[in-house]
Amino acid sequence: MNKRELKKFKIALEEKRDAIVNATGKKPHWENMADTRHGDFVDQASDDNEIHVNLKLLQTDAKLLRAIEAAIERIENGGYGVCASCGGEISLARLNAVPWTSVCIACKEKSA
Ligand SMILES: [Zn+2]
Known part of the structure; x- marks a missing residue:
């Protein structure tokens, strides 16, 4: 892979990373939690559900974030x-679709 291609992937990875960091960095529910505790109990139930969903999202993002950072390191x-x-080359088409991947499509399918 040439330098120009590497740079393109690095920029794409950094943009994706920043998007995740910005999205999770807001974490509105954690900051508002103190306030909602004083709210009425009907609201509280739906807030708890939202916190649960947000936590799940955060876990997925954290995993993706680690994969993105590892990919930037490899660049x-x-x-x-x-x-x-397998040590083989990952196709450009696959990297364009999933730039943070660390395995080729054949190995991905084998492990799936
Ligand atoms: Zn492979």
Whole structure:
């Protein structure tokens, strides 16, 4: 993979990372929790559900965030676009679709 392509993927990965950080960084429900506790009990129930959903989202984002950061590291240190499982090249089409992936489509399908 040439430098220009690597740079393109790095920018895409950084943009995705920033989008996640910005989205999770807001975390409105944690900051508003103190206030909602003083609200009436009918509201409280729906707030608890929303917190649960947000937590689930946060866990997914954290996993994705780690994968994105690892991919950015591979771009900087070399090894980006190389399958972590078989050592083969990951196709550009696959990297365009999932730039933070660390395995080629064949290995992904084998493990699925
Ligand atoms: Zn592979």
